[in-house]
Amino acid sequence: MTDCLFCKIVSGDVPAKIVRESDRTVAFRDINPQAPTHVLVIPRDHHPNVAALAAADAELLAELLREAGQVAAGEGIDGTGYRVVFNTGAQAGQTVFHVHAHVLGGRGLNWPPG
Numbered sequence: 001m002t003d004c005l006f007c008k009i010v011s012g013d014v015p016a017k018i019v020r021e022s023d024r025t026v027a028f029r030d031i032n033p034q035a036p037t038h039v040l041v042i043p044r045d046h047h048p049n050v051a052a053l054a055a056a057d058a059e060l061l062a063e064l065l066r067e068a069g070q071v072a073a074g075e076g077i078d079g080t081g082y083r084v085v086f087n088t089g090a091q092a093g094q095t096v097f098h099v100h101a102h103v104l105g106g107r108g109l110n111w112p113p114g
Ligand code: 5GP
Pocket: 005, 014, 016, 017, 028, 029, 030, 031, 032, 033, 040, 086, 087, 093, 094, 095, 096, 097
């Protein structure tokens, strides 16, 4: 999608601090980190949210989650703990409508979230 920010990160038209890449996914640091580790993992293909991705391509969703785990391991937070979040819809705080897993960790995380 030409007007999608995260599609532009996939294509390289918008720069990002890339952490990891796979054939079908890209992981990069959030521009406004909410924890010492805050990485976004996205599919290269455009899907608007996690439910749409699950319906369209369950294997790609599985790859996204495997990559999220690899990001956590690479950041050294897989032992201490981390959170994988898919904000879905405006009231849940979704602002970019290209599905992305937030990988958050490196500090204690409150539950329930705000
Ligand atoms: P959402 O609010 O949709 O769940 O998450 C979108 C995330 O994208 C936010 O955490 C926001 O900080 C991040 N973000 C927005 N614009 C950019 C950008 O241009 N580059 C990067 N790296 N992150 C961005």
